[in-house]
Amino acid sequence: MSVKHHLSDDFLIEYAAGGLSEGWSLAVATHLALCSECRQRLHAMEGAAGALLDKADEGANEDEAWARFKARTADIRVEEIKPEIPTITKQTVVLPEPLRSYVGGDLADLKWRTLGRGAYQILIDTKDKDTQVRLLRIPAGKPVPEHTHEGRELTLVLAGSFRDGEDLFARGDIEEADGDLLHTPTATEGEDCICLAVTEAPLKFSSWIVRLVQPILKI
């Protein structure tokens, strides 16, 4: 299994620089857990940042700063490195970190809320106000309600797969969409599709019936 749909430079560089807000970062980091190619791209960006750091010398005299550092570390305890204790065996885990901690467990532990027509969601809490983060479960063979976005959207597949136009998205694949796109992702037959979806603002569903219930369902 290898990932076919990757992160754009835009998201990756913002994540590397530390400016990307928590909601987007959750999708980026969870994709990175599943995609060694994007991890290598991130690594190269951090390497570039390190090279920029090398060039950022101001030629100051560091005697004073070094004296302060020594005074300060005199009473600092060296951090202990905790041994890694693997808690769950490989086969059982579907949701990678950091996502699993955000939802409080793996798939079997989740409390889904119905969206109607066999679809379910779980809203995920973050500290940032500019994103909405949710886990979606779309029944096999069924479409995600037709929608457009305000701003960017990231959708990361964790189980099953979906089709969007010509493209197939399976576990680890991430789809990036923006406000101009009206798309109808459809879960592939055979298995429910579970994905992490991060959006900039509440989705604007274009089907009037969904738009009607949208405020009630808070989707």
Place this chain on the structure above:
Amino acid sequence: MNNKNSGGSEAEDLAKAEMVRLLSIVGRERSADAFEAIFRFYAPRIRSFMAAKTKDRQAAEELMQETMTAVWNKAGQFDPARGNVSAWIYTIARNVRIDAFRRKRPEFDMNDPAFVVDEVAPADQEFQQLQEAQLLRGAMATLPEEQLDVLRRAFFDEASHSTIARDLGVPLGTVKSRIRLAFEKLRSSLEGRL
């Protein structure tokens, strides 16, 4: 290896290998002498990295001290097979800055059972990391100033693409293409490695 663009890099390569050596001594023996050389090299650089965002020398000084304390504490965790010293210290400085602004940046966990490991494990990774750092430095030296400037704004000022576009008075597409060109160049310089 094509080295003609990385002028003066032999001394820098030596310095990089020396940093790896010093950091591992700090990790093993908690040697303050070894750490002093690391401190004197990185302190002014981290201070200017911090000042790009805080715009305040005192706050930048404090965040620099915090970063160097973290480097001192975590020296034993640095793995020369996974990266070069400057990139590693950059990530520590970045995380100190994120904490200082009370923001969160979720990260993947390499020890997580759901983590998908790298397909290929190169034979001598420590050597490769040093070589990769050298290639990156060489490639960075060839980037036009307008691309370097955009990278600096992204990594040091933590500015979004649209903020950079506004500050420079250029279209968003121009910022994106400068970043794309810069990383295409960096990636092609690492070809065979990435």
